[in-house]
Amino acid sequence: MESVKSILTEDNPLLRPVFAFSAPFAVAQQPTLGIINPGRAATLVLLLTIFILGYVFITQAQKGKKFPIRKIAGFEAIKEAIGRAVETGRPVLYTFSYGNLYGGYAPQFMASLGILSYVSKLAGQYDARVITTFGVPEAIPMVEEIMREGYRIGGRPDAYTQNDVRYQTFEQFAYAAATQATILREKVATNIMIGPFAAEALIFAETGAAAGAIQIAGTARETQVPFFVLVCDYVLIAEEMFAAAALATGDESTAAVLGAEDVGKFISIALILLGIGLLTLLKLNLGALLSI
Amino acid sequence: MNTIEKINKFLSNRQILYLLLLAVVLGIMLHPLGIPIGIAGQTRDVYNYVDKLPQNPKILMDVHYDPAGATELQPMAGAFLRQVIVKNPKIVFFTTHNIGPIMFERLRSYFPDVFSQLKYGDDYVNLGFLPLVEATFASMAKGCQEFVARDAYGASTADMPIFKVADKAADFNVVVLLTTSTDPIEYAIRQWYTAYKMPLLFMVVAVIGPSVQPFVASGQAVGMLSGQNAAAQYELLLKRPGSAVAAVDAQSGAHVLIMIYIVLGNLIYWPMRKMSKKAGGTKTK
């Protein structure tokens, strides 16, 4: 330990930048690593790693390699929930929050649309009525197309009604009030909420509970996960939503990139453990090193 | 129906719970109890940080909230401005929320004591609503004046003296983000802290406090005020109690009612479960 410690000191020219970075940063004094912008080398390495892994896995999937995904209870429950709606003669409500498709939550919207296509296919198979409410204006044509196709593939193209595709508004609480009213007025049997919900999450969940609906929720917005877990019957937490979307579309390359995501998680765990070890044993700040 | 079942039916009735909650909150708001408020370490850290800002600090402030968040965030913003005004600050206000312009005007009208000491164009400026949060943050860090040619009132920013000293990332002593959502937090971390190491001070609603906490704990933000209680604590530290302190009593009352319900619910739960097991019925929920 002592010999290792003697190497890991400020006198070691290779590590001098690490110790320099332990002090609070001054904006004007960022050293550079050649052509890489200051503070972004670690980002570059991590991004490239995940991109390369993702590409390799997609290529393998195209060659026929299978990437199995474990059972996700929330996803498995969708079929049962739609079946229940058919039995009771009441509709299914599918909602995926408000916002825009060009923001940071676009991947969650995309994942939700993938699951919507699955729900529409099941609705076509079982002759269930699906009402979709949302507050994303750019998604209107996409949702109409997804639902129309879903009902067609399910075998009941005539069951699709454009009136059941309800864009409300991109204003958060106006959308919340409108969807809440839809849940109560239509007396939905199944309430599926998958998307980047904000404060309206609990409003929908409690309203669905009051209406007696079976509730399946999914979000990667960490602030709303506890509310969904508290109230809903099934919850897809964070990347379970992306995994469910992969299962829903049945696309192997979608499942393959989840493998890359898992490798990314292992890298994160390794970095966390390394950081804890370095800080505890050697008083070295790994965060500073990664900020080169 | 025996006593236990009657109590369970009473407690399970949502309407009664909602009425009780309304009565407690309204009652306490009309007749405040004056319950003491403890100061959390995190609030004290923010107060101390602002206190240690140099004279004539340059501040960039994003008013990213709507009326729903104003109850918690407006008192924080006002208290911050009241603390910092003694240092003759230069403040660039802007908003990335479409309701933000109205919220800024309300902020200005609620704290005339602060804004009467600031000269528009010299000491502060309101750049108005700027959409696309992350793109705006990236552009503002490179230069506010170049990015925004006209302020919220249509005046040209080219001639404003404030931008001679408070324009680019390196000029600002602190960036204050008032927000009800985690999106701007992440964008600020990416575009301001990671790129320029600008000090970030977050003022958020209580519900997103836990998810912003990791950024504060890792040092990516200099501090955080989360929720109405933190706002009340901040007001007390400044010795200028305001609307946050006034509302905290009612918040306490609501919390106590919820806790009483949880305790009673658990006291009823076990006898109900035994009863249903004896009867051989389904599990109680």
Added chain:
Amino acid sequence: MSSMIRRHGPYLTITLLIVFFFITYLFTTPQPVQLFGTQLVQWASVVGYFAILVGTIDIVIFHLKPLRSRESGQWQYSAVLLIITAIGLVTGTAGVFSGAGINYQPFAWLYNAIYVPSNATVYAILVFYIASASYRAFRIKNAQAAFLVLVGFIIMFADIGVGYVIWPGFVPLGNWINTYPVAAAFRPIIIGSGLGVIITGLRALLGRDVYGR
């Protein structure tokens, strides 16, 4: 050739733009390249303004349909929405031309008298829902549930004056819980979500996103 451009052109353009942004973000680039990147980001903000306009037009078109067809149970709400939209547009535009902007009296009144109370009210509904959800969900069925209720109570006491009166230690204890265990619990979700976003973006870049097709 033209069908190839039509099919792949948009993807290729967006991919090239994204690669350009990656390069300017990660690498030190010559000044003209940086200036071009800054301009592109500024144009993105302009796109944001148009997106708001598109959303407004969409919602007007969407609600004109039930109004025209007198769809039962819906047309009245659509009528109210369209009337309010028209009033907002007219007063807002009048405000712009009058020079008062958002402080134009009728517009400010609409905002302060209608929008602000409505917005705050719907948000305030959450406290009732939290109360009923907490009552239903916080049942001590096992050891983990008991621990959850205990920690929940500590956090609630830390947040209210009554807790401080009962025992001042609730405040620093609640602060500690929020700073360490809670932050540790949220970090994996944040990391997982971030990785999910990278992966979904990669899939879109490679043209492998099947959602919405």
